Amino acid sequence: MPPRRVIRALLAIAFCETSFAVTVSRTLTIGNTYFKDMNSPQRATTVDGQMPGPLISATAPNAHFKLNVTDQLTDPTMRRSTSIPHQNQYDGVAFVNQCPIVPEHSFLYNFTVPNQTGTYWYHSHLSTQYCDGLRGPLVIYDPEDPLQHLYDVDDESTVITLADWYHESSAVLFPIPDSTLINGLGRWANATGPPTPLAVVRAQPGKRRVSLVMHELPSGHNLTVIETDGVETQPYTVDSIEIETGQRYSVIVEADKPVSNYWIRATPVRGDGNPTTEGGVNSAILRYDGAPVEEPTSTPVANPVQLNEANVIPLINPGAPGQPFPGGADVNIQMIIGRDPVTGNFSINNSSFIPPSVPVLLQILSGAVSPGSIMPNGTIYSLPANKVIEVSFPGAFPHPMHLHGHNFDVVRVAGNQTYNFANPIRRDVVGVGNFGDNVTLRFETNNPGPWFFHCHIDWHLEAGLAIVFAEDTPDTSASDPVSSKWSKLCPLYDELDPDTALQ
Numbered sequence: 001m002p003p004r005r006v007i008r009a010l011l012a013i014a015f016c017e018t019s020f021a022v023t024v025s026r027t028l029t030i031g032n033t034y035f036k037d038m039n040s041p042q043r044a045t046t047v048d049g050q051m052p053g054p055l056i057s058a059t060a061p062n063a064h065f066k067l068n069v070t071d072q073l074t075d076p077t078m079r080r081s082t083s084i085p086h087q088n089q090y091d092g093v094a095f096v097n098q099c100p101i102v103p104e105h106s107f108l109y110n111f112t113v114p115n116q117t118g119t120y121w122y123h124s125h126l127s128t129q130y131c132d133g134l135r136g137p138l139v140i141y142d143p144e145d146p147l148q149h150l151y152d153v154d155d156e157s158t159v160i161t162l163a164d165w166y167h168e169s170s171a172v173l174f175p176i177p178d179s180t181l182i183n184g185l186g187r188w189a190n191a192t193g194p195p196t197p198l199a200v201v202r203a204q205p206g207k208r209r210v211s212l213v214m215h216e217l218p219s220g221h222n223l224t225v226i227e228t229d230g231v232e233t234q235p236y237t238v239d240s241i242e243i244e245t246g247q248r249y250s251v252i253v254e255a256d257k258p259v260s261n262y263w264i265r266a267t268p269v270r271g272d273g274n275p276t277t278e279g280g281v282n283s284a285i286l287r288y289d290g291a292p293v294e295e296p297t298s299t300p301v302a303n304p305v306q307l308n309e310a311n312v313i314p315l316i317n318p319g320a321p322g323q324p325f326p327g328g329a330d331v332n333i334q335m336i337i338g339r340d341p342v343t344g345n346f347s348i349n350n351s352s353f354i355p356p357s358v359p360v361l362l363q364i365l366s367g368a369v370s371p372g373s374i375m376p377n378g379t380i381y382s383l384p385a386n387k388v389i390e391v392s393f394p395g396a397f398p399h400p401m402h403l404h405g406h407n408f409d410v411v412r413v414a415g416n417q418t419y420n421f422a423n424p425i426r427r428d429v430v431g432v433g434n435f436g437d438n439v440t441l442r443f444e445t446n447n448p449g450p451w452f453f454h455c456h457i458d459w460h461l462e463a464g465l466a467i468v469f470a471e472d473t474p475d476t477s478a479s480d481p482v483s484s485k486w487s488k489l490c491p492l493y494d495e496l497d498p499d500t501a502l503q
Contacts, residue, residue, distance in 0.1 A: 022060040024067075028053070030082050030101075030134060031072040042167055043075055044133035045082075045124070051184050052161045053136025056122065063113050063140055067122075070106040078169050079129045080498040084109065084122050091404055093452045094126040095355035096468055099490040103498060107485060117142035118230030119159075119248045128170035128458040137161060146315065147226050150235065150252055151208050160201065160284075162243070162266050174344070174459045179274070180266045182284035189274040189281050198295075199284040201264065203255040221262065221286070223251040225312065229427035231407060232315040239304035242269060244400035246429040246456035249307075255288060261296040262286040309413040309425045318423035320409035320442045322388035326419055329390035329442055331383060337396055337432070337465065345464045346455070351378030352464030353454070360450040360468050362490065365482065369473035374450075383445045385472035395437030399460060402429040405451035405471070408443040429456055448472035 033046040047053030073080040081100035083092045090109045091097035101107045123135035137159050164177035179186045183199035224237045227250035241249055264284040265277045277283050322329040338347045345352045356375040368374045371382040409424045414433030432439040454466030
């Protein structure tokens with residue numbers, strides 16, 4: 001068998017506690033950086049001066065992360081507070097799990113990842129701040145990956161990130177993306193002057209790579225999916241993947257084509273931004289060793305095989321909890337997404353999420369545990385412990401809904417009328433489909449805490465498209481006692497909040 005190689009790519013994170021195995025300690029400095037070599041001169045919110053931020057990784061399950069986040073944001077036209085999600089008190093959702101970090105202060109995210117591997121991403125969870133660039137990959141490599149025989153290399157060189165890019169600050173609600181960045185590089189269709197550099201991904205003939213978060217990678221190369229949102233899957237080969245915001249895929253790509261350059265295309269599919277790939281817009285380059293340093297001339301695959309979520313099967317312990325019929329859970333919730341035609345605000349079951357002045361977790365720790373006692377009213381769903389929850393979304397628009405604190409089984413996927421309780425796709429972000437769909441998911445309440453459930457199009461989240469599952473509130477404090485530094489975040493924010501003018 002010829003040698004093989006792996007690529008990962010990335011477009012949040014739900015962790016619990018366990019015994020420490022490997023400790024990863026990092027200081028992450030959040031600041032404003034002025035990029036002069038992109039599509040247009042633009043100030044961004046960055047991690048250690050980089051966009052995307054540096055890879056954070058561990059090579060073990062049960063890894064222990066100690067990430068000291070320091071706020072050095074200075075641009076008054078952009079948000080200067082910040083928060084980054086990890087787990088419960090460290091889940092980082094502003095006004096759900098913590099108050100934001102203010103400039104010239106830091107906070108240590110100290111959490112463990114129990115029996116969990118795969119590809120994730122860290123990002124700001126304050127308003128729409130991550131759209132300004134505050135995001136980066138987090139990968140937990142599995143030394144006992146049951147699919148390891150399918151690839152050779154899986155390291156920093158095989159991580160690929162994909163993101164919309166805006167010339168306007170995220171303080172402007174509902175801007176149109178100007179371009180797509182792959183590994184932080186891209187082009188703008190309306191740019192003048194010489195073309196800006198594109199990301200180049202190395203390919204060694206005869207080797208394979210694993211990749212995530214691509215729409216199409218690359219021309220003429222098959223994609224064998226082996227992971228969705230951190231969940232290992234049975235190998236499934238396609239030509240193209242439609243990826244919702246926040247989703248991650250690992251795929252195997254075999255470099256078995258003639259030595260040359262090939263386009264990696266990430267085409268916007270919903271009319272947002274410029275969908276062209278001409279001139280390298282929304283693209284990167286797969287360059288074989290020995291190929292000339294030039295741009296590709298490859299063409300898209302004709303009639304590509306598209307990924308169908310109904311065909312993705314978890315590799316380990318497939319099957320949804322509960323009884324094998326619709327409504328066969330302990331708690332069944334229908335969530336109807338609406339939108340006010342005048343204000344543009346979104347709602348779930350006629351309620352828009354408005355961040356409370358006191359974080360939900362702090363309310364719970366202060367004794368607000370009964371249904372209806374936690375603010376904001378109408379968007380807090382109290383869930384009992386150790387029960388099966390079924391959530392269904394009558395389709396209207398394929399909002400990518402992300403649940404913190406859990407993976408879930410999607411027993412009915414978009415574009416499919418049948419239910420699958422035996423081996424449905426398992427993930428943490430799902431598109432809820434268009435009219436005629438009824439995307440349905442299930443999970444078990446085995447992780448106490450307030451868990452945000454929201455659209456990962458941040459403009460929609462900012463406009464109210466979210467709720468909070470207050471799970472097993474009586475046991476929340478016992479399962480995750482808070483630190484003294486966490487308790488100081490809100491007094492500091494109340495005293496020093498620099499973002500009042502942007503609110």
